[in-house]
Amino acid sequence: MLLELFRSSKPDEASQESPASVAKTEAQKETGVDADALAFAAYAEESGLPSSSEWPAETPLLVVPSHRAPDVEYDISCNDSYAAESRLPLNGSAVPFDGPHFEGKLVSRVRDVPTTPLDESSKMMSNREYFQNRSRQYQWTVQGRFKKRIRFDKIVTGQEFGRPFRNAPSSRVVKRGLDLLKHKLPETFECDLFAEEPRFEHPLLAGCQHFRVDRPEDIEGVSPGDIHGVGDDGNVMEDTSLLEDDSIPADGVARRKYFSRNCNLERHFFEPGLVYTFDFFANFFSPARHRLELTPFFSVDLIPYFNGYPLFMSMAKEKDSQEYLWATELWHRRLLVYEARPGRLARFFCESRSETEAETVCSEDEDG
Numbered sequence: 001m002l003l004e005l006f007r008s009s010k011p012d013e014a015s016q017e018s019p020a021s022v023a024k025t026e027a028q029k030e031t032g033v034d035a036d037a038l039a040f041a042a043y044a045e046e047s048g049l050p051s052s053s054e055w056p057a058e059t060p061l062l063v064v065p066s067h068r069a070p071d072v073e074y075d076i077s078c079n080d081s082y083a084a085e086s087r088l089p090l091n092g093s094a095v096p097f098d099g100p101h102f103e104g105k106l107v108s109r110v111r112d113v114p115t116t117p118l119d120e121s122s123k124m125m126s127n128r129e130y131f132q133n134r135s136r137q138y139q140w141t142v143q144g145r146f147k148k149r150i151r152f153d154k155i156v157t158g159q160e161f162g163r164p165f166r167n168a169p170s171s172r173v174v175k176r177g178l179d180l181l182k183h184k185l186p187e188t189f190e191c192d193l194f195a196e197e198p199r200f201e202h203p204l205l206a207g208c209q210h211f212r213v214d215r216p217e218d219i220e221g222v223s224p225g226d227i228h229g230v231g232d233d234g235n236v237m238e239d240t241s242l243l244e245d246d247s248i249p250a251d252g253v254a255r256r257k258y259f260s261r262n263c264n265l266e267r268h269f270f271e272p273g274l275v276y277t278f279d280f281f282a283n284f285f286s287p288a289r290h291r292l293e294l295t296p297f298f299s300v301d302l303i304p305y306f307n308g309y310p311l312f313m314s315m316a317k318e319k320d321s322q323e324y325l326w327a328t329e330l331w332h333r334r335l336l337v338y339e340a341r342p343g344r345l346a347r348f349f350c351e352s353r354s355e356t357e358a359e360t361v362c363s364e365d366e367d368g
Helices: 002-008 019-031 035-046 127-131 171-184 252-258 355-367
Strands: 061-065 091-098 102-110 138-146 155-160 190-192 199-203 210-214 275-282 291-295 298-301 311-318 324-332
Touching: 061 102, 091 127, 102 127, 102 311, 102 324, 138 311, 138 324, 210 252
Parallel strands: none
Antiparallel strands: 061 324, 091 102, 102 138, 138 275, 155 199, 155 311, 190 199, 210 275, 291 298, 311 324
8 A cells, every 4th residue: 555655656757856755755745654654665666566466466475686786786587477577586596696796696495485497407406305304494595706805704694674673572572582592693793673774794604504615617517597516405515625724614504603703704805716605594484474483383473573674585795885795685465564563472572561561571481
């Protein structure tokens, strides 16, 4: 509904201000809708999303190039059914992309989302095979080359939101949760969930489950739709030998822990003459349902909290310049229902409760 209101208020092309800015101002005057709601509609419009009534019937989810990284271009033209809506395929096929700081290809997968079959010539694993007997909910792989030399600690990934959260839990509850997780988080983890623009981020190498480095000649002859260095299990095979540092662990889990420390990150650089592969997956967040599924019996719907802002599906950026190397976004059809409210259990922990009440809840949980 908000997206339709926003589109009906768009100005003519002669306007000096950006169409999104003028339309937002005019729509706010005409409808009395709050600024955050109109900012949501403007962002959805700029992202090229269909309205809820025009959304593709076969899927609840679209993954699209992020409007926040306008200089990164993705070649989706090889698949007409996706190119028509500027959305990325989620079937495990690789999509070439090129930006000011990185050139490569991207693979995206999401569990429980309908996809088209892989090309018959592709050597990539199908989604059915990839997700079978695994708790993974989504996965992405990027393989390519940096266009300048840059230190490992300067490339980060994470999530960013252009507006404050809505219906947020008590800050004390959130801080208590972060304290409980502190021993599992890298020392390089940065988080500010109560800012006007909430975010959390960490170095890319402290987050990706699999990582490898190759010479350009190693990937010669690899099909544009495939990724070099993928094993029979669908995972990227870890290989850091070209970093020429025997102290770097050979397995992914230990390597992530090793690169969770700044002193280790600062010793290494991404070199333009080498090919890097980053492989990431997540177990607890289901993009298809947009729920945090902690157990088979307990899950939390995240739609009401993000203020209409999409999550990154994949993202890496240069920390100093804040420029993106790549960025794609998850848009669920229910995100367009801006007025969505949290369920009863979630409302129990909302900020509207007093800090004393939240503290009491935490204490009772610890006792029980």
